[in-house]
Amino acid sequence: MTMPRETILFWVLAAALVAVGLAFILAPLLRRRDAEDTGGKARRPLALLLTALVPAAAIGLYVFLSRMEPPRPAAEPVPGASAEATPAVSPSEATVAAPLPGAPTATLEGAPVAPAEGTPAAPGGEGAAQAAEPTLTQLEARVQERPDDGEGWLLLGQRYVQLERAGEAVEALKRATELLPEKAGAWSAYAEAMAMERGTDLDGEPMATVYKALELDVKDPKALELAGLYHFSKGNYKQAGFYWTRLLRVLPEGTPFAEEIESAAREARRRGESGLGVTLGETLEDALPRQSPTPAEAPAQTPLPLPTPATESPPPAS
Amino acid sequence: MIPELGHFALVLALVLAVVQGLVPLAGAARRDEIWMGMAPRVAVGQFAFVALAFGALAYAFLVNDFSVENVAHNSYTRLPTLYRFTALWGSHEGSLLLWTLLLAGWTAAVGLVGRQLPRDLLARVIGVLGLVSTGFLLFLLTTSSPFRRLSPAPTEGADLHPLLQDFGMVVHPPMLYLGYVGFSVAFAFAVAALIAGRIDAPWARWARPWTTAAWVFLTAGLALGSWWAYYELGWGGWWFWDPTENAALMPWLSGTALVHSLAVVHRRGALRVWTLLLSITTFALSLLGTFLVRSGVLSSVHAFAIDPARGVFILTLLTLVVGGPLLLFALRAHRLAGARGFAPLSRESLLLAGNVLLLTATAFVLLGTVYPLVLDALGFGKVSVGPPYFEAVFVPVALPFLLLLGLGPLTLWGEDRPGALGRRVRGAVFLSAAIALGAGLALHLWRPLVGVGLLLAAWIAVTALGNVVARWRATPGGAFGRAAAPPAGFYGMTLAHLGVAVAVVGVSLVGGLASERHVRMAPGDTVSLGGYTLLFYGVARVDGPNYVAAQAAVEVTGGARETYLLRPEKRVYSASEMTMTEAAIDSHLTHDLYVSLGQSLGNGAWSVSVYLKPFVSWIWGGALLAVLGGLVALAGRSAGVRPVMGVLLVAWLAVGASFAPDAGAREAEPLADDPVIEARLVRLAQELRCVVCQNESLAGSRADLAEDLRREIRDLMRAGHPDEEIVEFLVQRYGEFVLYRPRVRPETWLLWFGPAVIAAAAITGLLAYLRRARATGVPPAEGETSPAQQESLPLDPESHHS
Known part of the structure; x- marks a missing residue:
């Protein structure tokens, strides 16, 4: 379409289509009928009108619609494609985890998760990430000015969590969940704050809140992270691995803590002797006739590798 | 360039489509032959261009043109x-493009x-269809263009x-x-009848086959969808009262009523106004179904699109398409009322009563489907309306309906x-009664x-077949001449009614006799169910074209056959990383053996679910018969039809049946040590929603969380x-959303008491109508006539020129 020659060809073909369309309309109008032609007067003006209107309407409408919907930038993710294609996580939705006992490596402390298109913060480079963010005072002023601003309360609560001011965080985030009852990120942040207030214990209400967040959005990173931590602390390694693997898929590329999560997920899976991996090839593979339909067409490139047996390598993270 | x-x-x-919508209607108003004559040609043209667009998109899919967003x-x-x-x-x-293509088609x-x-x-019919097409094309082009590009193009799709990667989903x-x-x-x-202000004989004669054809397709589509759900969702259910299923069920119920009321209009010239209203309602329910499924207001297995702008557009379209005709109906309907009345006891009145029952059922389904959405939208929180509710309200309507179904054809016009x-x-x-009793005795049931179900099934079958025999007896001539005398429509009706009987047998028995076991199986373990013994060999990895599967043997x-292998699978799809269960089903005439693979429990052991589903295939067999009946009615009176019917019947019956003693090795461990607990769990879990899944019960879900929760x-x-x-514990944790049978409280009063x-x-309304119909005058009864004799008379002459 950008090539002029192609443009010309397109319009030639389009004109041909218009001509065919006109033929469908005009043929019955212009066909000679018997002598007693009742609509004789009416048909000529109508034929002229349609001959003028149909091409104009078709071309005008097409041009208008093409202007209205330019090609979308492909930077927009293809849902479910792979880890690299995930909805941008807004900084407000992903914040820090309360360090929980029993979780070996996955205490993702103090790391705002960068949005997909933003520059990923360097590990430990909190200053760079925070430079663009409003200060605590600004956030406090914002909610004082507009007490119904759910986003404001959410940001404030998350900041309190970062500063480990649990009580204030719980207050602010409770308010945020009341104002934004449909926002998964608010509920998961609230759960985190509650857990922090209770001395990093997710049992009971915090975990129920995490489930609530997952119900609203199964991709909420904070909720996935907390659910993984909870199950890890309970010894449900398989579940922990499940949630963390999901989390990895949700996190944008270049998240500084991806590696930590990955190793945590790997550890969880190792302990949980997970789903497909372990038993495959171990049991009666030799006894049974091995069926392997040949792939229909082997693609030139394989950007989305098959899930590998979970015992060894991590899932396709990127 | 092809997509452009x-x-x-x-x-x-x-x-x-705009030309098609305006010119013929204007022509009909001005009585201009030429303007009216344009209608068919323009309609064909419109279809050709939509087909071209469809082809262009199909091409983009076939050549993997990922620069088209929809393909990617x-x-x-x-x-x-x-x-x-x-x-x-x-x-x-x-x-939606498919929808538009079919509309144009x-x-x-x-x-x-x-x-x-x-x-x-x-001209009027095509004009009205052109206006509907205009609405859909505008919707496609402004909110949901399938040709939108991505730039730069991704190298791989999602x-x-x-x-949907299944043959059932190819056809359904x-x-x-x-x-x-x-x-x-x-x-x-x-x-068109409302615009013209009249209904004449050609109207009914022409409207009827189109409606029957639509009904045949919808029936087949529903049956295929149910069959697909049965073998693809992995837990042996055949109807889930999922909102998307309900969205298709509503137009089907209303369409079934329409098929029958059109028959009354055609033969007797009565029920005209009612039929018009039903036609509008049925299409409105089709549009509502599209709205529910495609706007994303539901979150269920089928609803993949979420975009409120589209929802608003469809709702507007729905309002226009339904509101306009309803207004016209209010203004014109009284002019179209038939002159012909009928007695409170007559075939017309029974058909009308059946119609009313069907629409009542439609209203119940509508209430149960839309209620949670409305409650949620109004901020009263989430409730789940699931199978327990629908079964409670549906069965009381279905039973009298089935009774009428047998009685109707025996009654005089x-x-x-x-x-x-x-x-x-x-x-x-x-x-x-004797047949039902015999069946109950034979099955120890x-x-x-279940007994009522069997009785009604037998009743429908006996009356339908008896009607055929009576008809043959009333016809003079040799055996062949007698069989060929009744019109194809009569045989079509009989087949469709027999189909209902067969499906009712399936539904009753699968509900009453199904058994299941959920066990932990390591290689070498066995499990027995209903005379079968299943030996677990283990699981091997199988690579599909775009998935990896764990396949059990x-x-x-x-x-009855010798030892054989079933291979249920659990697949992980490469691109989406979604896990799917592929059940292995061994299908017989009297029962299905259904095996599905759960999760790995370590050391080569897996959780395995085995179901024995008696007579489940009869449900789809019945639907197949009903479809066949519709086709026969459409095919018209042709001697070639009957052998085809016979062949199809025999083919269906020839699937085979079996039973034998069992042999045992090491018995597999049930997942619950205690079978009583397992039975309790299965019963309880059917009342509960799997909260992380999209509208699945806890009993059926294969999600990890659901397995955990069951544990x-x-x-x-x-x-x-x-x-x-x-239950209280679960409600505490997840809220009432988890309950499929919402509790009775002020917010759900309408839901629970609305049906009554x-x-x-x-x-x-029905009684008032029948009393009035009587007042308009009834033709004198002609001595002791039988329906068979009455049917063999030519069509009521009055319906031809009124």
């Missing part, structure tokens, strides 16, 4: 070619076949949703849409006498609802907690 040309063709189709989101290089084509309607945009078919129709009727959507969209023709006929009807019916009553002994419930049961406490109000209103 497709887009351009779609724009041209819109322009043609729904296809994948390693997707098998067939699914690359059907992925076209796996998305919102594509399925039906219109073109009306234009081509309907040359003998009165000119103004044809794959088609794995649930087009069938369903053919049905949905087909009702637009009935709708257009109704609106115009007026019947209770005494005479009683004499005709007596034999059938005794015979069906004494549940009341399960050796089955005890059937937790087992533990609670073992600890001695009664069911109520466990609707039923009362329907019965009152």
Whole structure:
């Protein structure tokens, strides 16, 4: 379409289509009928009108619609494609985890998760990430000015969590969940704050809140992270691995803590002797006739590798 | 460039649709022959351009043109070619394009076949369809263009949703849409009659086959969808009362009523106004179904599109398409009322009563489907309305309906006498009772609802077959001449009613006799169920074209055949990383053995679910018969039809049956040590929603969380907690959303008491109507006539010129 020659060809073909369309309309109008032609007067003006209107309407409408919907930038993710294609996580939705006992490596402390298109913060480079963010005072002023601003309360609560001011965080985030009852990120942040207030214990209400967040959005990173931590602390390694693997898929590329999560997920899976991996090839593979339909067409490139047996390598993270 | 040309063709189709919508209608108003005469040609043109657009999109899918957004989101290089084509309607945009294509196709078919129709009727019908097409094309082009580009193009697509990568899903959507969209023709006929202000004999004669055709497709689509759910969702259910299923069920119920009321209009000239209203309602329900499924207001297995702007557009379209005709109806309907009355006891009145029951059921389904959405939208929180609710309200309507279904064909048109009807019916009553009793004895089965189901099935079958015999007896001539005498429509009706009987047997028995076991199986373990013994060999890895599967090998002994292997699978799709269960089903005439693979439990052991589903295939067999009946009625009176019927019947019956003793090795461990607990769990879990899944019960879900939750419930049961406490615990944790049977509280009063109000209103309305119908005058009864004799008379002359 950008090539002029192609443009010309397109319009030639389009004109041909218009001509065919006109033929469908005009043929019955212009066909000679018997002598007693009742609509004789009416048909000529109508034929002229349609001959003028149909091409104009078709071309005008097409041009208008093409202007209205330019090609979308492909930077927009293809849902479910792979880890690299995930909805941008807004900084407000992903914040820090309360360090929980029993979780070996996955205490993702103090790391705002960068949005997909933003520059990923360097590990430990909190200053760079925070430079663009409003200060605590600004956030406090914002909610004082507009007490119904759910986003404001959410940001404030998350900041309190970062500063480990649990009580204030719980207050602010409770308010945020009341104002934004449909926002998964608010509920998961609230759960985190509650857990922090209770001395990093997710049992009971915090975990129920995490489930609530997952119900609203199964991709909420904070909720996935907390659910993984909870199950890890309970010894449900398989579940922990499940949630963390999901989390990895949700996190944008270049998240500084991806590696930590990955190793945590790997550890969880190792302990949980997970789903497909372990038993495959171990049991009666030799006894049974091995069926392997040949792939229909082997693609030139394989950007989305098959899930590998979970015992060894991590899932396709990127 | 191909996608752009497709887009351009779609724009041209819109322009043609506008012409098709305006010129013929204006022509009919001005009585201009030429303007009216344009209708068929323009309709064909519009279809050609939509087909061109469809072809362009199909091409983009087949060549993996990922620069087209729709292709990138729904296809994948390693997707098998067939699914690359059907992925076209796996998305919102594509399925709407399919809808529009089918609408244009039906219109073109009306234009081509309907040359003998009165000119103004044809012009009006095509004009109305053109206006509907205009709405859909505008919707496609402004909110859901399937030709949108991505720049730069991604190198790989996101794959088609794995649930849709199945043959059932290849056929089911087009069938369903053919049905949905087909009702637009009935709708257009109704609106044309309202515009013209008259209904004459050709109107009914022409509206009827189109409606039957739409009904046939919708029935087939529903049956295919149910069959697909049965073998693909992995837990042996055949109807889930999922909102998307309900969305298709509503137009089907209303369409079934329409098919029957059209018969009354055609034969007797009565029920005209009612039929018009039904035509509009049925298409409105089709549109509502599209709205529910495609706007994303539901979150369920089928609803993949979420976009409120589209929802608003469809809702507007729905308002226009339904509101306009309803207004016209309010203004004009009284003029169209038939002059012909009928007695409170007559075939007409029974058909009307059946119609009212069908619409009452439709209203119940509508209430249960829309209620949670409205409650949620109004901020009263989430409730789940699931199978327990629908079964509770649906069955009381279904039972009298089935009773009427048998009685109707035995009743006289115009007026019947209770005494005479009683004499005709007596034999059938005794015979069906004897059959039901015999079946109950043979199956050792004494549940009341199952018994009632069997009795009604026998009743329908006996009356339908008895009617055929009576008809043959009333006809003079040799055996062949007698069989050939009744019109094809009569045989079609009989087949369709027999189909209902067969399906009712399936539904009753699968509900009453199904058994299941959920066990932990390590290689070498066995499990027995209903005379079968299953030996677990283990699980091997199998690589599919775009997935990896864990495939179990399960050796089955005890059937009529020798030992054989079943191979249930659990697949992980590469691109989407979604896990799907592929059950292995061994299907017999009298039962299905259904094995599905759960999760790995370590050390080579897996959780395995085995179900024995008696007579489950009869449900779809019945639907198949009903479809066949519709086809026979459409095919017209042709001697070639009957052998085909016979062959299809025999083919269906020849599937085979089996039973034998069992042999044992090491018995597999049930997942709950205690079978009592397992039975309790299964019962309880059916009342509960799997909170992380999209509208699945906890009993059925294969999600990890659901398995965990089931384990937790087992533990609670073992600890001695009664069911109520466990439910309370779950409600505490997840909210009432988890309950499929919402609790009775002020917010749900309407849900629970609404059906009673609707039923009362329907019965009152019916009685009032019948009393008035009587007042308009009834033709005198002609001595002791039988329906067979009455049927063999020519069509009522009055309906031809009124």
